Amino acid sequence: MGRYLGPRCRLCRREGMKLFLKGERCYTDKCSFERRSYPPGQHGQAQVRAKMSDYGIRLREKQKVKRMYGLSEKQFRRYFDEADRLKGLTGTNLLVLLERRLDNVVYRLGFASSRRQARQLVRHGHILVNGRKVNIPSFLVKVGDVIEVREKSRQNPFVKESLEGVARRGVPQWLELDPDGFKGVIKALPVREDITLPIQEQLIVEFYSR
Missing domain, CATH: 3.10.290.10 (RNA-binding S4 domain)
Incomplete structure (x- = not known):
């Protein structure tokens, strides 16, 4: 799949948190997530109440980080494989590699x-x-x-x-x-403590290790 060209605020609503994809706008009242924090689509509000499966939770965490750094699936998987080859915790290695871009x-x-x-x-x-x-x-x-x-x-x-x-x-x-x-x-x-974003990297490791 090619690069995403659709509305970026839609991605924040899909992941249920601000990804700060539109710069200064995300800090203002114009932020779409502030006005509509539920998932996009016709049934978005109903999805808030729906229980997510373990697979869905891990998938959403992976998608969230991938979109946060603006990477394609192929790029993100390549970073994960590189992190897995390095010494230490794979999840931490992944975040450090992304931060070093x-x-x-x-x-x-x-x-x-x-x-x-x-x-x-x-x-x-x-x-x-x-x-x-x-x-x-x-x-x-x-x-x-x-x-x-x-x-x-x-x-x-x-x-x-x-x-x-x-x-x-x-x-x-x-x-x-x-x-x-x-x-x-x-x-x-960077070390893990420097990365203050709300990321649960272990869920990403579990997603790719399934």
Whole structure:
């Protein structure tokens, strides 16, 4: 299946929580999830009362994280297989790999108001890693990497607007932001405690291990 092009707020309602897919809009009263927090569709309100099977619970958790990071099923499964090969807990390894993606780091640093917008910035060559242009959203950052907005792109209204709202979202402890210099540094690799999103990664492991 190709990339999802439908309404993004519909995905939040389907998963029963805000996935923050539309940037600053998600923090306002215009957020569709705030007005209609039940699943989309004709029978959405009835689904709230319906009991979900164990398979359904695990499926929804996997779908939630996949949509949160904006990945296809094939991409997500590849990350899971890589996490399974690494030492340690597979679920934690999976989340760390997803957090290390360049588009996610650009979003976490506040250069973009959503991961979708961050992915676009990366693909269009607005982001430098250690002084070199990297246009691959899935590029995995490592400790010591310097992520910055290209000088010619620093007047981009989307970047400036996003940086103004970064205080509301906060910057993770494993990152260090220099807003005046439009750059950030990877101080350390993220650990599970740094990932404060409401994710139950063990359910994803159980889904793929069934």
